[in-house]
Amino acid sequence: xxxxxxxxxxxxxxxxxxxxxxxxxxxxxxxxxxxxxxxxxxxxxxxxxxxxxxxxxxxxxxxxxxxxxxxxxxxxxxxxxxxxxxxxxxxxxxxxxxxxxxxxxxxxxxxxxxxxxxxxxxxxxxxxxxxxxxxxxxxxxxxxxxxxxxxxxxxxxxxxxxxxxxxxxxxxxxxxxxxxxxxxxxxxxxxxxxxxxxxxxxxxxxxxxxxxxxxxxxxxxxxx
Numbered sequence: 001x002x003x004x005x006x007x008x009x010x011x012x013x014x015x016x017x018x019x020x021x022x023x024x025x026x027x028x029x030x031x032x033x034x035x036x037x038x039x040x041x042x043x044x045x046x047x048x049x050x051x052x053x054x055x056x057x058x059x060x061x062x063x064x065x066x067x068x069x070x071x072x073x074x075x076x077x078x079x080x081x082x083x084x085x086x087x088x089x090x091x092x093x094x095x096x097x098x099x100x101x102x103x104x105x106x107x108x109x110x111x112x113x114x115x116x117x118x119x120x121x122x123x124x125x126x127x128x129x130x131x132x133x134x135x136x137x138x139x140x141x142x143x144x145x146x147x148x149x150x151x152x153x154x155x156x157x158x159x160x161x162x163x164x165x166x167x168x169x170x171x172x173x174x175x176x177x178x179x180x181x182x183x184x185x186x187x188x189x190x191x192x193x194x195x196x197x198x199x200x201x202x203x204x205x206x207x208x209x210x211x212x213x214x215x216x217x218x219x220x221x222x223x224x
Contacts, residue, residue, distance in 0.1 A: 002030075003030050005027060005030040005031060005032045005085075006030065006031030006032070007031065007032070007033060008032045008033065008084040008085055009032070009033050009035075009082055009083045009084045009085070010024075010027050010032045010033065010034045010035065010083065010084065010085040010086075010087070011035045011037070011080055011083040011085070011086050011087065011120070011124070012024045012027070012034065012035070012036060012037065012087040012089055013037050013067050013087065013088055013089050013090040013116060013117070013120060014037060014038070014067070014089045014090030014091060014116075015036040015037055015038070015047060015087075015089060016036060016037070016038035016043040016044060016046065016047040017038075017043075017047070019089060019139060019184065020036075020087070020089040020090070020139075021036070021047055021050065021051075023087055023089060023139075024036050024047070024051060024060065025050070025051045025054050025055060025058075027085070028051050028055045028058040028059065028060050029054075029055045029058070031059070032059070032085070033059045033060075034051070034058070034059065034060045034061075035060075035061055035062070035063055035080050035083075036048055036051070036060060036061075036062045036063075037062065037063050037064075037065060037067060037076065037090075038062070038064060039064065039065070039066045039072075040064055041064045043064075044062035044063065044064045045062060047062060048060050048061065048062045063076050063079045063080060065079075067090050067112075067116040067119075067120070068090070068092075068108075068111055068112035068115075068116055069111070070115075070119065073116065073119045073120065073123075077120075077123055082124070082127060083124045083134075084128070084131075084133065084134060084135070085134070085135040085136075085137075086120055086121060086124050086134075086135070086136045086137070087137045087139065088116065088117030088120060088121065088136070088137065088138045088139060088161070089139040090112060090113070090116045090117070091112065091113045091139070091141075091157070092108075092109065092112050092113065092154075093151055093154045094151065094154070095150040095151050096150070096151065096153070097150070098149075098152050101152070101153050105153055106153050106156075109153045109154060109156075109157050110156075110157055110160070113154070113157035113158070113160075113161065114157050114160045114161060114164070117138055117161065117164065118164060121136055121164075121168065124136075125168070125172075125177070128177045129172065129175060129177055131176075132175055132176035132177070133176040133177065134176070134177040134178075135177070135178055136165070136168065136177070136178070136179040136180070137179075137180055137181070137182060138161045138162070138164065138165040138179075138180070138181040138182070139161075139181075139182055139184060140158045140161040140162050140165070140181045140182060140183050140184070141154075141155075141158040141183055141184055141185075142183050142184065142185050143155040143158045144158035144159045144161065144162045144181075144183055145159075145183065147159070158183075161181060162181045162183070165179050165180060165181035166181070
């Protein structure tokens, strides 16, 4: 199926692994000009090579920059000033009891998970509106609606993403630009694997036991 994306300039933040990498590879397979992003040159190079191995003649390049900071976003935008499609995928998560979450963690999670998308969207949106065509996608989580007790700070940022996407969608209504959020569930990614392994070690049980416990008690609302 041809989605009409050939030649479209695509930016996928946080795309060296997991959902972001899968999105970047899928869009490259549709003929889009894809920019992958990560914090280190090594991770970016590995992601770019991975996509090229999976997608013949993939048009993909990488930019190493920490989009969780204003300075990192500025560095990134110097190298990728324009985009037809923006996928705000960058995000971090970490289980921690509410009473143990310091102010610094609340601010760090908000800057990485929320402000990265705000800054990128604020830059790319004007040109999309001028061309009367553009696509913005915020990769949120089911945690936006079902706040996890073990990661309240993470859930807060996912809810904020949905609010931003909704507000932007309302602001561009009637134009050729669309804004949507996708609320994903637990995914077999590198980050989730580390998360489950950490919980297993902490509780002295196997990963399989943690996975069963997670879906039956911690996150029974998950569709997966």
